[in-house]
Each structure stands twice: as C-alpha cells, then as structure tokens.
Amino acid sequence: MWDAEVDVVVAGAGGAGLVAALAAAQKGLQVALFEKTDHILGNTAASAGMIPAAGTRFQKELGIDETPEDMAEDILKKNHYESDRDLTLAVCRASAPLIEWMHDDLNIELSLVTEFKYPGHSNFRMHAPPSRSGLELVKRLRQNVSKFDNIFLMMKTPVVDLLTNEQNEVIGVVAESSEGKQRIKAKKVILATNGFGGNKRMVEKYIPEIKDALYFGYEANTGEGIEMAVNIGADVSNMTAYQGHSAVNEGSGILVTWGTIMMGGFMVNRNGKRFADETVGYSEFAVELLKQDGKHGYIIFDQDIYDELLSHEDFKNLSQSSAFKRAESPEKLAEELNIDKANFVATFEQFNKNEPGTPDEFGRENFAKKLRPPYYGVRVVPALFHTQGGLKINEHAQVIHKDGHVIKNLYACGGTAVGVSGKHAYGYMSGNGLLAALGFGKIAGDHAAQAILNGE
Ligand SMILES: Cc1cc2nc3c(=O)[nH]c(=O)nc-3n(C[C@H](O)[C@H](O)[C@H](O)COP(=O)(O)OP(=O)(O)OC[C@H]3O[C@@H](n4cnc5c(N)ncnc54)[C@H](O)[C@@H]3O)c2cc1C
Known part of the structure; x- marks a missing residue:
C-alpha cells in the first residue's frame, strides 16, 4: 500500500521548506523533502535575502533595543491591522531565535543591514548574508541539508495529493516522479509550496487588480499546496493579499x-x-x-x-x-x-x-x-512578486479546517499559508515574505518534530 514511510514530509524546497526540513532533521527525525523542479531556488533565491527580526544580538551590538511586540506593531500598522494579531506576534517572537539559529547552528553568515531603513520599519532589523542576495541564502541552506543523512531530498518530484484517514487526519502524500506516483506515509506533512503567483487562473480569481502586471516570481509556484489542502476541507484567509x-x-x-x-x-x-x-x-x-x-x-x-x-x-x-x-x-x-x-x-x-x-x-x-x-x-x-494569502494557520503553523478545528498532522508555511500582510497590496511591509517563509518554516519544523517525539 505504501511506497515509503518517513516521519515528516516537506513539500517544496524553497526557503520555508528547507528551514522546516532542517529544523525537524535536527531533532533526529526522518524527513522526505520533495521539490517540483530540478533546482533549489524558488522565490527565496530571487529575493534580496533580507530577513527581518527583532531583539537579535546583532541589533543589540549596535545599541538597537527593540522587542518582537514593537516589530509586530509596525507590521500591523502597515497592514491597517488586517493580519491576525496572534499570528503576527508569534512569527515576530520567533524571528530573533531564527536568525541566531541560522547563524550559530547552520553557520550562515548574517549581518544587520544598516545602509537604509525600509518603509515602515522603525528600526534597522533586516538581517542578510554578505551579498544581500537570496541566492546565497538558499545555497547555504541547501549545503546544510546535505550535511543531514536523515533528509531525503527528491528533485523533480511534486507532491500532488494529501492522503487522509477516516477522521480526515493527514497520514501521507502522493508524490509524482518520472517513475510514476508514489504513496508516502508520514506522521506529519508540511506544505511549503509557496502561493499562486504563477497561476494566472487563481490570480485573476483572487487578485484581478494585479493580473496585468509582470509575474516576477518562480514559475513553479502555482498554488497546489493551497488547493490540495482546500480539497480536504482547509480554510483560506486573506487571499487578496500580495507583494507587488x-x-x-x-x-x-x-x-x-x-x-x-x-x-x-x-x-x-x-x-x-x-x-x-x-x-x-x-x-x-x-x-x-x-x-x-x-x-x-x-x-x-x-x-x-x-x-x-x-x-x-x-x-x-x-x-x-x-x-x-x-x-x-x-x-x-x-x-x-x-x-x-x-x-x-x-x-x-x-x-x-x-x-x-x-x-x-x-x-x-x-x-x-x-x-x-x-x-x-x-x-x-x-x-x-508573490501572493500573501493562503491556508489559514494557527501560531504553530498548523492548518485550520473550515469548521475551525486543526487538521491533524498538517502544517503550512511561507507563501502557502496566510502571511502577515493583511488583505491588500498596501499591507506588505518589506521582509514579510521571508519572515513568513523562514519564521513559520522553523515554527512548523520544530512543532511537527516535537509532536512526533511526544507521540502526538
Ligand atoms: C524578486 C523577489 C524579491 C523578493 N525580496 C524579498 C526580500 O528581500 N525580503 C523578503 O522578506 N521577501 C522577499 N521576497 C518574497 C520572498 O522571496 C518569498 O515570500 C519567500 O521566498 C517565499 O518562500 P517559500 O519557501 O514560501 O517559497 P519559494 O522559495 O518560492 O519555494 C517554493 C518551492 O516549492 C516548490 N513547489 C511548488 N509546488 C510544489 C509541489 N506541488 N510539490 C513540491 N514542490 C513544489 C517550488 O518549485 C519552489 O522551489 C521577494 C520575492 C521576489 C519574487
């Protein structure tokens, strides 16, 4: 019945997926990471690699003392208080530990960007690799993945379906490689397939005001993660949000x-x-x-x-x-x-x-x-650039059903999940993309791993 069995399946090897996979693998779990294309790039590689975070030691070294609550207030102000407050606070609280984990555990050189402040940031809080490029960020994350022999990376193998049991709990995925479809059993599934910017039909449906603009993101980001979860009853939120x-x-x-x-x-x-x-x-x-x-x-x-x-x-x-x-x-x-x-x-x-x-x-x-x-x-x-609405999640990045309960064993992060940009283009503040990708990626990977270790 099953072609393989792992602890955690991660769909999508962009920033969110790589971080989620690394976080779960660090706790000793077996992780299968499926990537649709034959490259590890995604929008993350196209980005400027700037990750916002509040309360990091890099800020403190320069005398900048701000709290995650200050950062959340900037984000909420920018989106006219349209993003979920608890979710916004949760990802801001995860931001400083994320930067320090990437720097200390993953050995990725990150420094505070002090050349200029982005609109809406009341402090210098962007942390980026020396080249200020997302490509470098992705390369370094990818190098870390190779160091873990408990991460199985499968290229050109999109996840095409979620498998559930009679209680509608997620028990695995269907992934499709050149050899055909495989059923992979998993204790937890993390969707990190980004949003639907590359899907004209969905952009026309949800965000007609921007349908005539150039799509400048990764072509493979066509919304499957969102659609697969919706097919098993997941709720969506703020689908009109995007970064232009x-x-x-x-x-x-x-x-x-x-x-x-x-x-x-x-x-x-x-x-x-x-x-x-x-x-x-x-x-x-x-x-x-x-x-x-x-x-x-x-x-x-x-x-x-x-x-x-x-x-x-x-x-x-x-x-x-x-x-x-x-x-x-x-x-x-x-x-x-x-x-x-x-x-x-x-x-x-x-x-x-x-x-x-x-x-x-x-x-x-x-x-x-x-x-x-x-x-x-x-x-x-x-x-x-990318869409910012998506699957409704709670502060642990668990996907919420239309009826309001958590869909057991299912997580979403990055562009697949609702972000912290409210409902409109004006709600996007610089850094919200990578914050939701890497921040919720880490939250999802950690929570999924801990739940497995706790036998949940
Ligand atoms: C030009 C540009 C500049 C940007 N600059 C910044 C910035 O400086 N700061 C910032 O915060 N944000 C920035 N952003 C936004 C940021 O890049 C994204 O929000 C973030 O990278 C999203 O990460 P992700 O992991 O969700 O998606 P991605 O990095 O796009 O990764 C998604 C991956 O999933 C794969 N995939 C898709 N479908 C499937 C499937 N069915 N099965 C398996 N794999 C699948 C894709 O091939 C891709 O590799 C920028 C975006 C662009 C386009």
Missing part, C-alpha cells in the same frame, strides 16, 4: 532596489511627471504604476545613491548593463530616457525644492537628500 513591486527593470529582469527611492530618489512616468507618494511602499505603488501611460515609469536618483548601492549584488549587476542612464543635467537625462523634457525638468526642479518633514503635493515627507549631478534614471515596470 514597482522597480523591476524588465530588459535585464533585475530588480532595482527601492533603496534608490528611500535614499532620496523619485519616480516619473513617460510624460515626465510624478504621480504618487513613492515612499508609501513599493508594493501598493505597483497599482499606481500600472495606471500610467505605457504601464511603466523611471526611477530618478544621483551619483551618491548610485555609489552607496553598488554594495548590493543586484544593483552592481545592473550597473554592468545599459539599464542606467546617466547625465549631468535633468535636460540631458530626459533625452537619455526619451521622456517629455519640459515636464521632467519642471518636475525635477520642484522635487529638489522639497524639505524633509514638509509634505509635498502627494503627501510625501521623506526626502533624504537633495539630488546632485550627475543624475541617473532607470526604466521600471510594475510586477507581482
């Missing part, structure tokens, strides 16, 4: 960091005009950008910002392409970018008169500096 972005350079396929804006830059459309407060956040700004002529815009910044951002891997790579246009004057920059010159010069002069703390016509008050020549511009398009 407004700074993808489509030509190179590289993300221009929003640091360009937060360090003092701004955005215009092809008519040379600004159209909203850029500092509200890159996620909700995507819908504004989608409304502009040609559905694209241009980020404008200067040499100081450029020099400072060269320490970021993506930015450095972009600087080696022809994406950035550079000029000594706004007139020349408009010519380089091929946008309306008269409007742009007027916009530029008006923007550079702004003073920090005094709202401009769009309500923006954050003006980190006066731009000084030479100036830079880069063309950007709006994008859907």
